[in-house]
Amino acid sequence: xxxxxxxxxxxxxxxxxxxxxxxxxxxxxxxxxxxxxxxxxxxxx
Amino acid sequence: xxxxxxxxxxxxxxxxxxxxxxxxxxxxxxxxxxxxxxxxxxxxxxxxxxxxxxxxxxxxxxxxxxxxxxxxxxxxxxxxxxxxxxxxxxxxxxxxxxxxxxxxxxxxxxxxxxxxxxxxxxxxxxxxxxxxxxxxxxxxxxxxxxxxxxxxxxxxxxxxxxxxxxxxxxxxxxxxxxxxxxxxxxxxxxxxxxxxxxxxxxxxxxxxxxxxxxxxxxxxxxxxxxxxxxxxxxxxxxxxxxxxxxxxxxxxxxxxxxxxxxxxxxxxxxxxxxxxxxxxxxxxxxxxxxxxxxxxxxxxxxxxxxxxxxxxxxxxxxxxxxxxxxxxxxxxxxxxxxxxxxxxxxxxxxxxxxxxxxxxxxxx
Numbered sequence: 376x377x378x379x380x381x382x383x384x385x386x387x388x389x390x391x392x393x394x395x396x397x398x399x400x401x402x403x404x405x406x407x408x409x410x411x412x413x414x415x416x417x418x419x420x
Numbered sequence: 421x422x423x424x425x426x427x428x429x430x431x432x433x434x435x436x437x438x439x440x441x442x443x444x445x446x447x448x449x450x451x452x453x454x455x456x457x458x459x460x461x462x463x464x465x466x467x468x469x470x471x472x473x474x475x476x477x478x479x480x481x482x483x484x485x486x487x488x489x490x491x492x493x494x495x496x497x498x499x500x501x502x503x504x505x506x507x508x509x510x511x512x513x514x515x516x517x518x519x520x521x522x523x524x525x526x527x528x529x530x531x532x533x534x535x536x537x538x539x540x541x542x543x544x545x546x547x548x549x550x551x552x553x554x555x556x557x558x559x560x561x562x563x564x565x566x567x568x569x570x571x572x573x574x575x576x577x578x579x580x581x582x583x584x585x586x587x588x589x590x591x592x593x594x595x596x597x598x599x600x601x602x603x604x605x606x607x608x609x610x611x612x613x614x615x616x617x618x619x620x621x622x623x624x625x626x627x628x629x630x631x632x633x634x635x636x637x638x639x640x641x642x643x644x645x646x647x648x649x650x651x652x653x654x655x656x657x658x659x660x661x662x663x664x665x666x667x668x669x670x671x672x673x674x675x676x677x678x679x680x681x682x683x684x685x686x687x688x689x690x691x692x693x694x695x696x697x698x699x700x701x702x703x704x705x706x707x708x709x710x711x712x713x714x715x716x717x718x719x720x721x722x723x724x725x726x727x728x729x730x731x732x733x734x735x736x737x738x739x740x741x742x743x744x745x746x747x748x749x750x751x752x753x754x755x756x757x758x759x760x761x762x763x764x765x766x767x768x769x770x771x772x773x774x775x776x777x778x779x780x781x782x783x784x
Contacts, residue, residue, distance in 0.1 A: 376566050377501045385505045392509065396516070403523050 421730045422720035425488035426707070428737065430700045432484055436477035437548070437696060438602075438689045443467040443474055445603015447514065447541025448596070451534060453607060453622055458761055459615045460534060464518060465759045466610035469751060471518065475511065480744070487733055491565055491723030492707050499559060499567040500551065503583055507547050514540040542596060549595025553588035556699055557581070557644050561710035565718060577644060579712050587644050594633045598695075601626045602688045605672070609681040610759050620676060623684070627673050634669065634695075638662070641702075645709070648702035658701050665694035 446467050454460040486493040497504060517537030521530055554569075560580045561567045572582035575589070604623035608616050641648060652658040668690040675684035703709065707723065710716035724730065 376498050376568065378568075381502050385502070388505065388509060392512065399520065403520075 421727055421734075422488075422724040423705070424734065425484075425724065425730055426700075426704065426720045429481060429484050429488060430696070432477060432481035434693050434696045436474070436481055438692050439474040439477055440471070441545075441599045441602045441692060442606035442685075443471040443603070444541045444545050445599040445601070446607055447537050447603070448545060448600045449604050449607065449619060449622055450538045450541070453604070453618045454615060455618075457530070462611050462615055462759060462761055463607060464521070465761065466607060468759075469755050472515070473748070473751065484737070488725055488730060489707060489718075489720070489723045490725055492718050495561065495565050495567065495718060495723075496708060499569060500554070500583070502571065503547060503551070507544065507551075510540045510544045510547065514544065545596045545599040546592035549592035549598075550584060550588040552595070552696075552699065553591025554583060555708060556591070556641060556648075556703070557585075557587050558709035558711035560712050561708065561716040561718065562712070563716055565716070565723075567710075577711075581711060587640055590633075590637060590640060594637050597626060597630050597633055598692060601630050601672070602685075602692065605676065605681070605685040605688050608676070609685045612758050623676055624673070627669075627676075631669060634665065641699075645702075651702055651704060658698075661694055661698040661701060665691055665698065668694060 446463050450460065450463055454463050513536050517533045517540060521533040521537070524530055524533070557577065559567045559569060569581065569583045572584040573580070575582070575585045577585055577587060601623050604619045604626065607619035608623060611619065668687045671687035672684050672691065675681075675687055705720045706717045707720055708718040710718075
C-alpha cells in the first residue's frame with residue numbers, strides 16, 4: 376500500500392537518474408567513437 | 421518447513437552482509453585510507469571481480485523472501501517503500517561511481533565519482549543498519565498485515581514510530597562502524613605497502629568504538645524489546661552467541677596487532693554473522709514484530725507460502741546454491757593473494773579480464 380506521493384517522488388527520482396545516465400552514456404560513447412580504436416604495434420616476424 | 425526457510429533466508433542475508441559488507445567497507449574507507457590515485461585504483465582492484473557478485477546475494481535473499489514468505493515481502497516492501505527505493509538509488513550510484521571512474525581521465529570527474537562511491541557506500545551501511553533496527557524494534561503493523569512509517573517523527577519509540585528514531589539511527593551507526601572495520605581488514609588483507617598499513621591502523625582505531633557500540637546496542641535492544649530474552653531463557657545454548665560475538669571481537673584486535681590479516685578478517689566475518697544470528701535467534705518465530713499489538717506480528721507461520729511450494733522450492737534452492745557456492749569458491753580462489761597495479765593491459769581497475777592478481781602479474 377504505497378501512497379501516490381511516494382510513487383510520484385520515486386518516479387521523478389528514477390527519471391532524473393536515468394536521464395543523467397543516458398546523457399553520460401551518449402557523451403562517453405561519442406568520445407570513444409571520436410578517439411577511434413587503439414592501434415596495436417605490428418608483431419615482428 | 422517454515423523454520424527451514426527461516427534459516428535459509430537468514431543464511432542468505434548473513435552471506436550478503438558478510439560478502440558485500442567488505443566491499444561496502446572498502447568504499448567507506450576509500451577516501452580516508454587511499455591518498456593517491458594508485459592507492460584508490462588498488463582499493464577498486466581489490467574488490468574488482470567480486471563486488472557485483474556479492475550484491476547478487478541481496479537479490480537472491482529478496483527473491484527467497486518473496487518465495488518463502490510472500491506476506492512478509494508484500495508488507496515490508498510497501499511499508500519500507502521509500503527507504504528501499506533510496507537503497508536502490510544508492511546501489512546504482514555506487515555502481516556508477518565504480519564503473520564510470522576509469523572512463524574519465526579528468527581529475528575533477530574522477531574526484532566526483534570517488535566521492536559518489538564513498539558516500540553511497542557509507543549511506544548504504546547506515547540504511548541497512550537502520551533497516552535491521554526497524555525489524556528488531558517492530559513496525560506499526562495493522563490487523564491487515566500492512567503498515568506505513570514516515571521517514572522520521574520525533575525520534576522517540578512508541579506504537580507509531582518513524583523509520584528513523586534514536587534506536588534505528590544507533591543501529592545505522594553500529595552498521596557503519598562494523599562495516600568500516602570489516603572493509604579496513606579486507607583492504608589490509610588484499611593490499612600491502614603504505615595503503616595496507618593505513619587500513620590496518622584504521623581498523624585498530626575503529627576497534628574501541630566497535631566494542632562500545634556493540635555493548636550499547638545490546639543494552640539498547642534489551643530496553644527496546646524486552647521480549648528478546650525469552651528465546652535465550654528458553655534455550656540457554658543461545659547465550660553462546662554473545663560469547664562468540666565478543667570472542668571474535670577480541671580476536672579481531674589480537675590478530676590485527678600481530679599481523680595475522682586473514683585471521684583478523686575471518687574474525688570480523690564471524691562477528692557480523694554472530695550479531696545477525698543473535699538477532700534472528702531472539703526474534704524467532706517472529707519475522708516482523710508489530711509495535712502496535714503482538715497479535716499483529718508476522719511470524720513464519722502466518723506469512724509462509726504453501727507447504728507444497730516450500731517443499732518443491734527446497735529442491736531447486738539446493739541445486740541453485742550448489743552452483744552459486746561453486747562459482748564463489750572458484751572466483752575467490754582465482755582472486756586470492758594481494759592485488760598489484762603492475763599491469764595496464766586490462767584498461768580498468770575492476771575488469772573481469774584481470775580476475776587473478778597472479779594472472780595480472782604474469783601478463784605484464
